[in-house]
Amino acid sequence: MPEGHTLHRLAKLHRRRYAGRPVEVSSPQGRFDASAVDGRVLKRAEAHGKHLFHVYGPDATVHVHLGLYGTFTEFEHPVVEPVGQVRMRMVGATHWTDLRGPTRCEVLTDVEVAALHARLGPDPLRRDAEPELAYRGIAKSRQPIAVLLMDQRVVAGVGNVYRAEVLFRHGIHPMTPGNRIDRALWDVLWADLVLLMRDGVKVGRIDTVRPEHLPQVTGRAPRRDRHGGEVYVYRRAGLPCLLCATPVAVAELAGRNLFWCPTCQPA
Structure with missing residues (x-):
């Protein structure tokens, strides 16, 4: 299972490539309902421990936990047809990203995100860690x-x-x-x-x-x-x-x- 530094690297990469602009979000596999965030502007990406959060706005945050088998693959345009079981696809202005095999991939409300953060201990990589x-x-x-x-x-x-x-x-x-x-x-x-x-x-x-x-x-x-x-x-x-x-x-x-x-x- 990836350790915390991996999720922070992903958050940093996704901020650089997608934050501040609309993102097309879909689930070619059909196991993730992306309708709440598709086409919205990604405000920020952040990590807490082994959890990744794509924050799109009020009551719309995509939460990902990779677990043992989850992987992100990153590409530059042009976009091609999905290969294999793609749980989530993000398409931005210059890059696109596929997520396969995560333990969790879901849209959470602000209350649910706060509750998840509250269950986690301090993260040595977060500035707000205590x-x-x-x-x-x-x-x-x-x-x-x-x-x-x-x-x-x-x-x-x-x-x-x-x-x-x-x-x-x-x-x-x-x-x-x-x-x-x-x-x-x-x-x-x-x-x-x-x-x-x-x-x-x-x-x-x-x-x-x-x-x-x-x-x-x-x-x-x-x-x-x-x-x-x-x-x-x-x-x-x-x-x-x-x-x-x-x-x-x-x-x-x-x-x-x-x-x-x-x-x-x-x-």
């Missing part, structure tokens, strides 16, 4: 910090990669209870998430390895993975830790694979 709200949920919980970071009601936008990497970067064992994370440490974790995720928006991939540990500095081979980016522990189970050479551990937690270094992140 990290204090996230800390309140963490400080009173006995659940592992690795679970809390992935709970979108606590922190919105953090996925499996950012979860594993930010905990490694600060030497925190993933099973540490939330109420063992003090405020000073949370402030450091939040600041690092902001830094890492902003970089993800900028470059379009997740890089978490500090400059002194990059391949060109250490002489190791670059990472070869379809996700791209240089990481410390994510999807490196059994491989030597980049700092101490201990084999990276893996376990299942709440239905997702969890990666950490037993030496650099002691219990």
Whole structure:
């Protein structure tokens, strides 16, 4: 599932290509009623966590959650006939976009949008984020910090990669209870998430390895993975830790694979 930086990149792209002008919106697949927004001016596009919002005006916002299989594909004119199961098509003055396979694609009223935002935790990539709200949920919980970071009601936008990497970067064992994370440490974790995720928006991939540990500095081979980016522990189970050479551990937690270094992140 795409992590939060991907949705913010999409919001930024769609603002640049479509905002401020009328947009033709349709559903070639027939599973999305686009009549409420078709032909209207897109006021803005924004993201909150793993949710994307195309705001067209009073009581008309298209909400998209990509889920595991959803994808946007972007094209320049001329427009061609739909291929495959296109849930939503947007056509602007110079570009057009197809959406396939999302978990959610729907038009929401302003009240419904507000309720959805209220269910989500603060997003490190949003200017209106309040990290204090996230800390309140963490400080009173006995659940592992690795679970809390992935709970979108606590922190919105953090996925499996950012979860594993930010905990490694600060030497925190993933099973540490939330109420063992003090405020000073949370402030450091939040600041690092902001830094890492902003970089993800900028470059379009997740890089978490500090400059002194990059391949060109250490002489190791670059990472070869379809996700791209240089990481410390994510999807490196059994491989030597980049700092101490201990084999990276893996376990299942709440239905997702969890990666950490037993030496650099002691219990």
